[in-house]
Amino acid sequence: MNVLKFGGSSVANAETIESVIEIINQQSQDQRLYVVVSALGGVTDLLLQAGAEASANDENYRNTLLEIEKRHLETVKTLIPVLSQSAIISKVKAKLNSLESLCEGVFLLSELSVKTAAVIASFGEILSSYIIYEAAKIRGLDIILKDSRELIIKTNNTKVTIDYNETNQRIKQFADNNTHKISIFPGFIAKTQEDEPTTLGRGGSDFTAAILAAAINAKELQIWTDVSGMYTANPKLVKQAKPVYHISYQEAMELSHFGAKVIYPPTIHPVLEKNIPIVIKNTFKPLDQGTLITRNVTDRKKPVTGISHIDSIAIISLEGSGMVGIPGFSKRLFEALFLENINVILITQASSEHSICLAVEAVEAEKAKSTLDVAFEFEISKHKLDPVKIENNVAIVALVGDNMYHHQGLSGKMFSTLGKNNVNIRAIAQGASEKNISVVIEEKDIKKALNTLHEQFFEVKTKQLNLFITGVGNVGSKLLEQLQQQDKYLKDKLRLKIRVAGVSNSRKMAFNENGIDLNIWQKALTNGEKADAVSFFTKAKEMNLRNSIFVDNTANPDIAKIYKHYLAESMAVVTCNKIACADEYPNYEELQDLSRKFNAPFLYETNVGAGLPIIDTLNNLVASGDNIHKIQAVLSGSLNFVFNKYTKGVTFHDIVKKAQEEGYTEPDPKIDLSGVDVARKILILARESGQVMELSNIEKEAFLPSESLETKNVEDFFISLTKNEKHFEEILEEANKKDCRLKYVAQYENGKAKVGLQHIPINHPFYNLEGSDNIVLFYTDRYPKQPLIVKGAGAGADVTASGIFADIIRVGKSK
Known part of the structure; x- marks a missing residue:
């Protein structure tokens, strides 16, 4: 049977x-x-609601009863043939009349006893x-x-x-x-x-x-x-959760105690003694295998069976020297709670015996506090114990599995996985049986914690990255195009699933926790909300997604100021915006410190050479113990493009305009031509080499006339270039006389840096640098005479986007 x-x-x-x-x-x-x-x-909830409303003299209980009646009568009329309905409806109404009389009595007395509440609840x-x-x-x-x-x-x-x-x-x-x-x-x-x-x-x-x-x-x-068995995690919170086909009674009890809603915890005890198998099945998918629960499971190799959680709990903490070495202290504590029927969900005590904390249901927290304040009134009055503290809005997350026993490194893997995603652990509990590792975290972090742990312990090495991208102009739009194009490759080859959870331009921003469809991201942005940098950060923080990365494709100083807030939330930052890393040194150093402290990668390879691995190469040299003596570089693809294309018969204005149109310059070309952009780049390289330096320390040799430098907008800047064409012709003519080419060169040597336009002779490595290419020469202990050279395309939306893309992948591999 x-x-x-x-x-x-x-x-x-x-x-x-x-x-x-x-x-x-x-x-x-x-x-x-x-x-x-x-x-x-839902009827039991309605019954309890009706009882509560009646006891509070709220006449709405009658409407609640009408809803209950409607639900049952509609069910009868649909299930039962018309000719057979009369007697059944009559009996159902008789029971509902009894319920109404009971609630009317509660309403008149304004009192709902335990016995009456039980009778009301039983009608369902x-x-x-x-x-x-x-x-x-x-x-x-x-x-x-x-x-x-x-x-x-x-x-x-x-x-x-x-x-x-x-x-x-x-x-x-x-x-x-x-x-x-x-x-x-x-x-x-x-x-x-x-x-x-x-x-x-x-x-x-x-x-x-x-x-x-x-x-x-x-x-x-x-x-x-309504689900096909017990799952590796709550499928409503973890989309990748999958059914567990066979688990033990012990695992089922652990999972059910820790929030697995498909089975009620006391259910297992009566059948466990009789060794009766339990099967969890789906009414709506009866052919699905479901979950079999038996005494022993021998067909599973994974150490962790499932991840579960309990929300709506509170932590009760008791601290003080009066606890240390006092026999019977714990007995008094738990006996006091027992006498008040307060259930303790989790217990942890420091080995110093100076503190003990326990988890209870949030609704019982105040009662637990007052109970313990009374029980230890004497010790508290003598300052041997601190008053009992309550910490609300916390939850318990637990790893459960019979095979966890003596499996090394599970706890460490659990804690490091949560730590990398800024999930703070408030308390830890692990039984000697090693079948359950429980941690207390903030309630707001439940979804992120469950998904992060599930990804670590159950998914086939596929990591999900959630991007929040600001700036979707030339570079940003190319990045989105590349992300869409490489989606399958990333999943198949790199085991990375990248989705864009937020996108913003200067006017609008849009978000989708499940990922914005990159086929229609423009439409999502058009229909989005008003954008500003702080609101974008706030929304990304509130979404609280695992492996979050903020991507900045702008040159906006206000956005650069917010990097520290992302890093402090353990959100990685990837940027081509040079302003943050070229800011005052204490600000640059703060970002580096935050990145290390919160284990949040801060990557800005595209700050110097677009898609070229210049910073990565430099960092590898320094990390391996090499010393940087000198750096010589052409670091502006836009300036290299301009001076490579500037010849007799072509105006300087037209070449700069073309560079702007092809995306080689900043929206304001004066930033490139003034040398500020190159100065920032050499400053970043100097700092990455270990030098403490400010932008003001860099010697800048301007080639633009003062009229051009003093313009207030892009239009006036281009007018000034036309007016000063003679000035630029003279610069070109002087280089041609020396049989040299014009290159805007950045140099760092012996703690000093400078940038400026130079005449490059025919035998110099920079002479044949074509188009918008960049080149960097590193002179080090290991490369004293023949420098290490990094050379390639250094400007353009495509290559810059690919550099940002590469940094995103680096984050995915490191987080």
């Missing part, structure tokens, strides 16, 4: 009840069944079991309805404690006299030894089924719900 339990989602309405009846019918063909049903989905299961019984009987099933209150006896009205001797005797007596193939029982409800109505607590229908299964030595207990 099997025992089947159907939860509220399985009997939510007439359509789902039809599925339940079909499952029962099929299984009853070759065996007898006991079937336990919950109230129609009483009504659903009756309706399902009648529907099944009309369809020809051999079925009997039995009131569970006549079988299951509780020892008291507060905690769920069963009088198993009396209960088992009654169930056996019923079984001996029952000849029907199917017996249906309302779950959740029971009676006390004093013959008063009571309940088995929320989720108690599972418990009803387990009690019946144990009493009749059932072959199997089946829990039918």
Whole structure:
């Protein structure tokens, strides 16, 4: 004989009840069944709401009762043929009238006793079991309805404690006299030894089924719900979660205690003693395998079986020297809580015995505090103990698995994975059995913690990166294009899943936790909200996604100022914006310190050479112990383009305009031509070499006339270039006379740096530098005479975007 339990989602309405009846019918063909049903989905909440409203003299309880009546009558009218409805509707209405009378009494007295609340709550299961019984009987099933209150006896009205001797005797007596193939029982409800109505607590229908299964030595207990078994994590929070097909009783108990909602924790105890298998099945996908729960599992190799959590808890902390070495202290603490029926979920104590903290349900936190303040009133008054502290808005996340026993490094992997994503651990608890590692974290971090841990312990080495991109002009749009183009390659070859969770330009910003469709990102941005840098950061922080990366494709100083806030939230920063790294040295150093402190990569390879690995090469030299003596470089692709193309018969104005149109310059070309951009680049290289230097320390040799340097906007700047064409012709003519080429060169040597236009002779490495290419010469201990050379395209939206892309991939590999 099997025992089947159907939860509220399985009997939510007439359509789902039809599925339940079909499952029962099929299984009853070759065996007898006991079937336990919950109230129609959501009805128990409505019943409790009606009771609470009535006790508060809120006449809205009548509307709540009307909603309950409507739900049940609609179910009857859909399930039962018209000719058979009258008697059934009459009986349902009679029960609903009793419920109304009960609530009216509560309303008049403005009082809701524990006993009355239990009676009100019981109507859900009483009504659903009756309706399902009648529907099944009309369809020809051999079925009997039995009131569970006549079988299951509780020892008291507060905690769920069963009088198993009396209960088992009654169930056996019923079984001996029952000849029907199917017996249906309302779950959740029971009676006390004093013959008063009571309940088995929320989720108690599972418990009803387990009690019946144990009493009749059932072959199997089946829990039918709306998911296909127990999952590696909550599938509503972790999309990559997958069913676990076979787990042990111990694992199931750990997972159910730590928030796995598909099974009620006390359910497992009665069947565990009888070694009765439990199967979790999906009512709406009955062919799915589901989860089998047995004593031993031998067919699984992974150390971790599942990740679960409990939210809405609080941490109670007790500290003080008065605890140290005092025998019986813990006994007093837990006894005080026990006497007030306060359940302790987690306990941790420092080995110094100076502090102890425990987790309780948030609704019991104030009660726990006042209880302990009274219990230790003397020690607190003598300042041997501090007053009890409450920390709210925390949650417990737990790794669970039988195979975790003696598996080295699991705790470290768990803690480092959370730490890398800025999930702060408030407390840690691990039993000696090593089947559960629990940590207390902030409640706001639950989703990020679950997804991060699931990615670490269950997913096939595929890491998800969440990008927040600001700046979608030339470079930004090319980056989005490259991300879309390389999506499959990244997943297949690099095991990286990159999605854009936020995007912004100077006017609008848009967000999507599940990723913005890169086919229509422009539309998403058009329909987005008003943008500003601070709001963009705030939204990214609130989304609290794992492996978050902020990408700055602008030259905006206001955005650069916010980098420190991203890094402090353990969000990586990737940028082609040179302003932050060329800012005052203390600000540059602060960003580096924040990056190290919060394990948040801060990458800016494109600050110097677009897609060229200049900073990476320099960092590798320094990290390997080499000393940098001198750096010579052409670092402006735009200036190199301009002077390579500037020849007789072409105006300087037209060449600069073309460089701007092709995306080689900043939106304001004066930034490039004034040398400020190159000065920032050599400053960054000097700092990366270990030099403490400011932008003002760099000697700048300007080649622009003062009129051009003093212009206030781009239009006036271009007008000034035309007016001063003679000036530029003279510069070109002087270089031609010396048979040299013009290159804007940056140099760092012996702690000093300078930038300026130079005449490059024919035998110099810079002479044949074409187009918008960049080149850097590193003279070091290891390369004293023949420098290490990095050369290649140093400007353009495509190459800059590819450099940013490369930094994003570096973050993915490091985080």
